[in-house]
Amino acid sequence: MYSADKARKPTVTAARPAETEERTRDRVLQGVLTHGPVSAANLGELLNLTPAAVRRHLDALEKDRLIEVATHRQPGAGAGRPARRYVIAPRGHSELGNDYLDIARSALTMLQEAVGDDALRSFATARAAEMEARYRPIVEAAGSEIADRAKALAEAMTRDGFVASANVMSPPTSAAARLPEHLLASIQLCQGHCPVRDLAQDFTVFCDQETQIIADLLGVDVRRLSTMAQGAHVCTTHIPLGRVELPEPSVLPTPKTQDQTGT
Structure with missing residues (x-):
């Protein structure tokens, strides 16, 4: 009886992180929609997420073609590598409400x-x-x-x-x-x-x-x-x-x- 209870625990515990990840990813997608073009650092501050967490979700959303990177050069920044800013991709707009x-x-x-x-x-x-x-x-x-x-x-x-x-x-x-x-x-x-x-x-x-x-x-x-x-x-x-x-x-x-x- 003890072993059966112990066997059931990993199943319950494993489901919670998956649900949390999905909700967080939705927050990141909505954050890009609301604040884009937005950098990963700014988005992390706005959503109170760690740099590692926000980049993980941004990479996943970019891989799913829901967001994309728009290169953005700050005025007066001079020559150099443009800053990376995230915006909603066309597929992301479709996911967010272009029904029928x-x-x-x-x-x-x-x-x-x-x-x-x-x-x-x-x-x-x-x-x-x-x-x-x-x-x-x-x-x-x-x-x-x-x-x-x-x-x-x-x-x-x-x-x-x-x-x-x-x-x-x-x-x-x-x-x-x-x-x-x-x-x-x-x-x-x-x-x-x-x-x-x-x-x-x-x-x-x-x-x-x-x-x-x-x-x-x-x-x-x-x-x-x-x-x-x-x-x-x-x-x-x-x-x-x-x-x-x-x-x-x-x-x-x-x-x-x-x-x-x-x-």
């Missing part, structure tokens, strides 16, 4: 072939209108400042799975002497995940409509800088804030000439 992709692509293709491009555009417009109606009360409640509205929009999109952030881009004051007198301050609205990324690769109207509702909600003319549908790691939208006055350059007094002094 083949069915949706087939249905849209049939709609386009049977009725035409106008029908496809109408479908995308209706989807965009639903998004705008859902987000408008949230954005309006944030007030009239574009930065506050962009932040509220990013938070609402994140709740819908877009993993969005709104980052203010300020002019570099250290380089003011070499820059024009006026610069445009802006916000970059970044989306780390797109539920319709694979569909947008074939039907760009989805990206066009999404860009339009961002402009309508914020009340400014925006511009898409990159999209995942075109191969970028994130969708980035440029949102202008307004002109920023740079400090006036110091002017030295003009030396007096001999004629001016009369000497």
Whole structure:
């Protein structure tokens, strides 16, 4: 009886590490989705994992083609080996929620072939209108400042799975002497995940409509800088804030000439 109990213990104990490993790997995948491009060191700090643990899971996720390395050179770092930053791979996006992709692509293709491009555009417009109606009360409640509205929009999109952030881009004051007198301050609205990324690769109207509702909600003319549908790691939208006055350059007094002094 004692030996039978002892024989059962390894089976129970062995199952727990496997479950913990799986949960941790999911956390690492979500961490890359939320914070990517992100280094292994930064990700370990964010998830409270040891360097060895985070690298083990990153290697496994990269082997499964769920994440990939995007080389990234820090500004001002000079020549040398680019830093390794991890981002979600196309297969990882599929694992994270592109359900029924083949069915949706087939249905849209049939709609386009049977009725035409106008029908496809109408479908995308209706989807965009639903998004705008859902987000408008949230954005309006944030007030009239574009930065506050962009932040509220990013938070609402994140709740819908877009993993969005709104980052203010300020002019570099250290380089003011070499820059024009006026610069445009802006916000970059970044989306780390797109539920319709694979569909947008074939039907760009989805990206066009999404860009339009961002402009309508914020009340400014925006511009898409990159999209995942075109191969970028994130969708980035440029949102202008307004002109920023740079400090006036110091002017030295003009030396007096001999004629001016009369000497």
